[in-house]
Amino acid sequence: MTTAFRLPKGGRIDRTKPIVVRFNGREVPAFQGDTAASALLANGIHFVGRSFKYHRPRGIMSHGSEEPNALLDVDRGGNRREPNNRATVVEAFDGLALKSQNHWPSLTFDVGEINDRLGAIFVAGFYYKTFMWPPKFWTSVYEPIIRRAAGLGQAPTAPDPDRYAQRHAHAEVLVVGAGPAGIAAALVASEDPNKRVILCDEQAEPGGALLHDVTSEIDGVPTSAWVKAAIETLDARENVTILPRTTAFGYFNHNHVALAERITDHLRVPLTGLPRERLWQVRAGRVILATGAHERPLVFADNDRPGIMLAESLRCFVNRYAVLPGRQIVIATTGASAYRAAIDLKAAGASVTVVDLRLEGDCGTELVAAVHAGVEVLTNHTVIGSHGRQRVTGLIVAKLDGNGAVGAPRVLACDCAGMSGGWTPAVHLFSQSRGKLRFDSGLDAFVPGASVQAETSAGSCRGVYDLAATIADGAKAAGGSRAVAASPTYTSFQPARIMPAPPGQKPVKAFVDFQNDVTAKDIKLAVAEGFTSIEHVKRYTTTGMATDQGKTSNMNALGLLAGQLATEIPAVGTTTFRLPYTPVTFGTFAGPNRGDLFDPARVTPIHDWAVANGAKFEDVGLWKRAWYFPARDETMHQAVARETKAVRTSAGIFDASTLGKIEVTGADAAEFMNRIYTNAWTKLEVGRCRYGLMLKEDGYVFDDGVAARLSPTLFHVTTTTGGAPRVLAHMEDFLQTEWPDLKVFLTSITEQWAVIAVQGRRAREMIAPLIEDIALDDAAFPHMAVRTGHIAGVPCRLFRVSFTGELGFEINVPADYGQAVWEAVYESGRRFDVTPYGTEAMHVLRAEKGYIIVGQETDGTVTPDDLGLSGLVGKAKRDFVGKRSLVRPDVVATGRKQLVGLRTGDLSLILDEGAQIVADPNQTVPMKMIGHVTSSYMSANIGRSIALALVVDGRRRMNERLHVTTPNGFAQATVVEPVFLDPEGVRLHA
Amino acid sequence: MLLIECPHCGPRAEIEFRCGGEAHIARPADPSALDDNAWAEFLFYRSSPKGVHAERWNHAHGCQRWFNALRDTMSDRILATYPAGAARPNITTIEAAR
């Protein structure tokens, strides 16, 4: 293998830096500045992959991000392997390892190539037609086979070793694309030093198409010199940020544009600490789109052979990378721009023939120039096929007669071919910005119509192709003007949807969408089968649906469809362009949000003690909560049994700091509480607590909790752990928008107070030695009372409340003292063998008492009466949030699900939470389901399993035997009151 | 992502806000006086116009205050924002906003 196709001079490669990349294990010598594609072509390698469906040999077709064929597996070392990289945009460095994809066992001998002969199976809509029966074969047999055979590369399995960054930026002007239009726009926009200008471009260096234009001049200097001077000017301006290797891939509302900057992929050894990629979220005052245009392939039989490339790409490889893609080149075209490629290739030493569909009289000055340069030109000729399997060996061409009939075919031998079917403006981002496209028949293209956002398109992305005009257009887009003299550009073309072929040509594969293997015949078939909408044809044939988003294929597909429907392209319309413009890594989107940073973790002030004492934790929202405290090698079941028994026999201690806490203060605090909760608050004495239910306006339970009145104008409200933010938001909403006249302030104090629950008949004795300024006896400090004072010298709000049914206190202390007070209380309780318990034991203890948990016994469709809590609804109150809804017809109707207890026939059976309940297990399927299990536990205190459930008319079904689904069939359960222990509440007053 | 002008804080990214649905639907002074249909109308019925829509927004990760916005549901352009309690600006068409 030699770099036989590298020209001795020229190009933008750095010949002082030779490198070696590997392709399928073979050494490929190259230079710094090469892409994977140019390195391969310099070594005569065109055949680099197999196509998606038919496994046909494919080569490098383009020179940029529109590449549909040359998708490679790229290994940058150190678990940095990634499939499906376009060879044309991967920058080469020493040691880069490339592999071809979608073949087995090897690139040159691929079993899947049989698909090419079985083409009839893979016609348009084959997903819907083939492999349809029997249905279960789809997932077990057909899909796995299809996925393996028709696919892209192998996903990496090792964790991504790289780091990804994200940042936000603001700019007065964002210019997308650093070709001539974008550079001109940035120059004008940044003249005002107070305007921040960001210029981004997907390529490694700015210049766009000028990077491969070695013949044009701008104001008397070569284009490369013009670009260099312009970039130096921009670089010197402090208000300009130039972002190379940065793709604007998404255009969102209000000029929010997302950019993906590739920072290290081109480096052999990235500097330590550099992120691989950076997501920029730019908010721009004005966006100037200068995104260029894509060349169209020609549709003819076997137009996909390795060595058949876009004409402009031939020009790029020869001029920018000093690579001759072939020595004997035939360029098929329907327009003028390909002649520039022909002339440049000829100048580099290739023998070149141009085959032009146009009549000689329709050609412009390009024809004379090409002939003068020694290029052979055949006008009024079509291409009807190609020869060669793993590399093109010839194009089959034919002259057209005066009536357009195809003459006798002849073969033009070649080792490389170009094709040019005209140009398609890259309107992707404009379309994403919701701008409406307009079809310009003169340009045979959709161009931007009226802008919807503060956006302007400039240059060839709106069909302005002439170099001087492009620069003027860019300057104008930035609100200025710049008149330059530049070499003329060959721009005109005569659109051909499909190259004329002789009638009765045997079935051929003339590719429209190369990446998804969609042929002209597929589109014809779709129309024949009745599809007329472009959106339907796209999905049926999958044209334009590959990762290249049909950059090279869409206009040919639209043109073919319009032809089949005997209508015009504007009547067919175009499909919607969606982000991302080019594929973006998951890492860029994820940024730093992985591992420990995936979600913030909230921990309580007592967290460290729980960790030190062996707690197992569970996630409750963002909170890490102690779940249970296993002693030695206890199972969870054993630990929970021990913890729950300890609370009922002596005392337990529980970290309740995650409880949501809100202070409601102000002259109208009591009135506000009255309106927000179902029960009455105005008459609640200072020093007393009350359990409250909160409804949404629809009458369904929204949250619950205990609130304490600390002064006539101060309530300390608690909410569920998960409900704290939404309860505060709910309160604020009503306070601000419905009752702005109320003098109330709401303050979240969840993080300010640690909460230590001490529960059990020894609770009072445990805390008594630590408290001097609060009388703790039952008369002075009854159940549902609150006192302020000190515990272990720390100020506290002491609640006498219970979520276990035992005598209990909840000690609120400032968070910073939480662990110290916890340790003091725990130490004091050791003489009673106080047991720390976790959330699982808490759940069991409250279920034994039938205390609900909002979100477990409720699901947003449960009323207070459904829960048996209608006693908490203040009937005498004129109004509160949700009151009116409690008399809606459906809420007062019978047949609602009501909270009940369930006792299983099998004492040890723990029902599944969420399990469905039926009255008759022998009824026909589908059965009538009358409820579901909401909570279910093993209760060590009761000596059997217990469950809570919502059951239709549950309170009228006491002692009825129902049937609950289990993984092993139905289980019997008897309906009971939802209180399993101490229904009289004696223990609360121990 | 929308750029929303909080009347109290200035322009901020949408990610800081929470949308609260249609604006200018006052809670009835005496809900018990409403029949079932009228109450259902208040509770559930909302307009979904093609064009200018008045919406409640809360600057949840900012000043936490509720305000109202007029948004063109076709283009997502925000035509005006104004504090809760203020009268709806007299903009009924997108053209009028220009």
Ligand SMILES: [Zn+2]
């Ligand atoms: Zn604000």
